Amino acid sequence: MRSRTASVPRVAGVAAALLGLLLSFLSLSTPAQAAPTGFRIENGRLLEASGNDFVMRGVNHAHTWYPGETQSLADVKALGANTVRVVLSDGHRWTKNSAQDVAGVIAQCKANRLICVLEVHDTTGYGEEAAAGTLDHAADYWIGLKEVLTGQEDYVIINIGNEPWGNTNPAGWTDPTIAAVKKLRDAGFAHTIMVDAPNWGQDWQGVMRDNAKSVYNADPTGNLIFSIHMYSVYDTAQEITDYLNAFVNAKLPILIGEFGGPADQYGDPDEDTMMAVAQQLRLGYLAWSWSGNTDPILDLAIEFDRTRLSSWGQRVFNGANGIAATSKEATVYSSGGGDTTPPTVPGTPTASEVTSSSVKLAWAAATDATGVTGYDVVRVNGATETAATTTTGTSATVTGLAPSTSHTFAVYARDAAGNRSPRSATVTVTTSPGGSPSSCGVGYRVTSSWPGGFQGEIVLRNTGTSAINGWTLRWAFPDSQRITNLWGGTATQSGSEVSVAAASYTATVPASGSVTLGFTATRSTANPSPTAFTLNGAACSVS
Numbered sequence: 001m002r003s004r005t006a007s008v009p010r011v012a013g014v015a016a017a018l019l020g021l022l023l024s025f026l027s028l029s030t031p032a033q034a035a036p037t038g039f040r041i042e043n044g045r046l047l048e049a050s051g052n053d054f055v056m057r058g059v060n061h062a063h064t065w066y067p068g069e070t071q072s073l074a075d076v077k078a079l080g081a082n083t084v085r086v087v088l089s090d091g092h093r094w095t096k097n098s099a100q101d102v103a104g105v106i107a108q109c110k111a112n113r114l115i116c117v118l119e120v121h122d123t124t125g126y127g128e129e130a131a132a133g134t135l136d137h138a139a140d141y142w143i144g145l146k147e148v149l150t151g152q153e154d155y156v157i158i159n160i161g162n163e164p165w166g167n168t169n170p171a172g173w174t175d176p177t178i179a180a181v182k183k184l185r186d187a188g189f190a191h192t193i194m195v196d197a198p199n200w201g202q203d204w205q206g207v208m209r210d211n212a213k214s215v216y217n218a219d220p221t222g223n224l225i226f227s228i229h230m231y232s233v234y235d236t237a238q239e240i241t242d243y244l245n246a247f248v249n250a251k252l253p254i255l256i257g258e259f260g261g262p263a264d265q266y267g268d269p270d271e272d273t274m275m276a277v278a279q280q281l282r283l284g285y286l287a288w289s290w291s292g293n294t295d296p297i298l299d300l301a302i303e304f305d306r307t308r309l310s311s312w313g314q315r316v317f318n319g320a321n322g323i324a325a326t327s328k329e330a331t332v333y334s335s336g337g338g339d340t341t342p343p344t345v346p347g348t349p350t351a352s353e354v355t356s357s358s359v360k361l362a363w364a365a366a367t368d369a370t371g372v373t374g375y376d377v378v379r380v381n382g383a384t385e386t387a388a389t390t391t392t393g394t395s396a397t398v399t400g401l402a403p404s405t406s407h408t409f410a411v412y413a414r415d416a417a418g419n420r421s422p423r424s425a426t427v428t429v430t431t432s433p434g435g436s437p438s439s440c441g442v443g444y445r446v447t448s449s450w451p452g453g454f455q456g457e458i459v460l461r462n463t464g465t466s467a468i469n470g471w472t473l474r475w476a477f478p479d480s481q482r483i484t485n486l487w488g489g490t491a492t493q494s495g496s497e498v499s500v501a502a503a504s505y506t507a508t509v510p511a512s513g514s515v516t517l518g519f520t521a522t523r524s525t526a527n528p529s530p531t532a533f534t535l536n537g538a539a540c541s542v543s
């Protein structure tokens with residue numbers, strides 16, 4: 001797990017593998033719920049008071065260390081987020097955020113039409129980190145803020161304490177968590193309460209997973225959601241899918257409350273699978289973190305500037321299953337006369353800088369009463385559309401195109417309320433022939449399988465001496481396999497023939513570097529592997 005602020009030390013890496021991820025759960029009987037006054041849990045799902053299913057798509061913001069960065073919430077919203085998780089301090093370890101300050105944060109969230117997850121960070125690593133505070137102390141802090149928080153149940157979720165147990169005796173997490181939940185309920189809180197896992201949030205020993213049912217049932221309102229933090233422990237698709245599905249299958253509510261993607265000395269988190277599975281299961285995710293990390297590769301925005309997204313930021317906001325493509329604003333902001341008017345139609349895109357694998361598109365801006373926050377570029381093939389890229393500006397370069405091929409594109413505009421414009425007129429371009437010969441290797445493996453389906457992984461390696469900029473990978477399945485979902489690129493399939501165009505964040509493969517694709521697919525009884533792959537028309541070695 002990565003260090004995240006100047007005041008938070010790097011946590012020792014976790015070497016053990018996740019244990020027993022497929023432990024069966026007993027059937028869950030939902031406790032009697034109080035009359036909903038805002039967000040609530042029902043059948044393992046987070047619902048708004050209106051009954052709308054709400055899926056968090058957002059980021060973490062280190063407010064307690066950067067209280068002057070007040071523009072951050074507006075910037076996060078402008079990039080498409082519907083939620084922000086805000087770091088606060090109860091005064092045990094850092095400077096206490098006052099009731100006035102917290103009220104101001106909530107007001108900013110509401111002004112920017114964001115759902116606010118408020119968390120106390122002082123509990124981080126309790127039991128292993130000597131400076132950490134207790135969940136009981138955090139609960140007292142929330143009780144002290146009751147006057148500020150009451151009436152905000154539609155807009156605020158209370159995350160009692162961040163990563164409230166380290167790796168030392170993580171079994172000790174369960175009872176204090178139950179006690180803190182009961183303390184808040186006894187004080188009259190009706191909000192949805194979020195609880196983080198032990199093991200510095202990563203639950204690699206399965207304590208939260210194994211005790212989730214008893215913790216959930218201890219809440220007399222049943223208005224409780226679990227939060228897993230996914231960093232270097234979660235470096236395979238199997239670990240991620242097994243953990244999240246264990247909760248979903250038991251109808252226990254869960255989200256990914258923090259996650260990172262960049263590799264470090266402890267491992268390389270599989271953020272593509274995290275985001276893809278969260279989208280498939282309709283679970284929330286909140287990326288770490290907006291800006292200000294001492295480990296700067298975890299900064300989504302460089303120096304708090306939303307126009308300077310890092311590669312990690314581009315991945316989270318604009319990549320496959322990213323925030324821009326999947327976020328939907330909470331309906332509480334559109335009820336009672338909110339903004340339901342979409343932007344005007346963007347101008348017809350024009351094409352320039354056409355190569356064998358890419359094209360630059362530009363268009364006239366759309367207009368909107370509350371402001372256009374982004375544009376979605378799509379490929380059009382008859383009545384079918386596929387996402388090509390997203391941007392906050394009025395131009396974009398689409399990569400990963402096949403050479404000597406006709407491609408048709410159009411553009412949509414989005415506003416801060418999540419309204420989408422009608423589609424622009426289309427432009428059709430033909431890529432130039434050939435392309436540079438590929439020096440590539442492909443590793444293909446099945447990572448898991450079940451009757452009628454399986455999950456696969458493809459590692460695309462650049463074995464040449466110069467970077468690959470834009471690519472299309474093709475192969476043929478030898479049996480009846482059909483891809484149902486793919487992350488790391490955009491897949492099309494005709495019969496057994498599969499073509500995958502690079503996503504914006506996988507388009508460049510440095511010399512001696514690699515990118516990883518993951519996918520799920522259907523199959524018959526047999527599941528033989530493909531034996532040949534081509535990259536931009538040239539054959540790759542297969543291993």
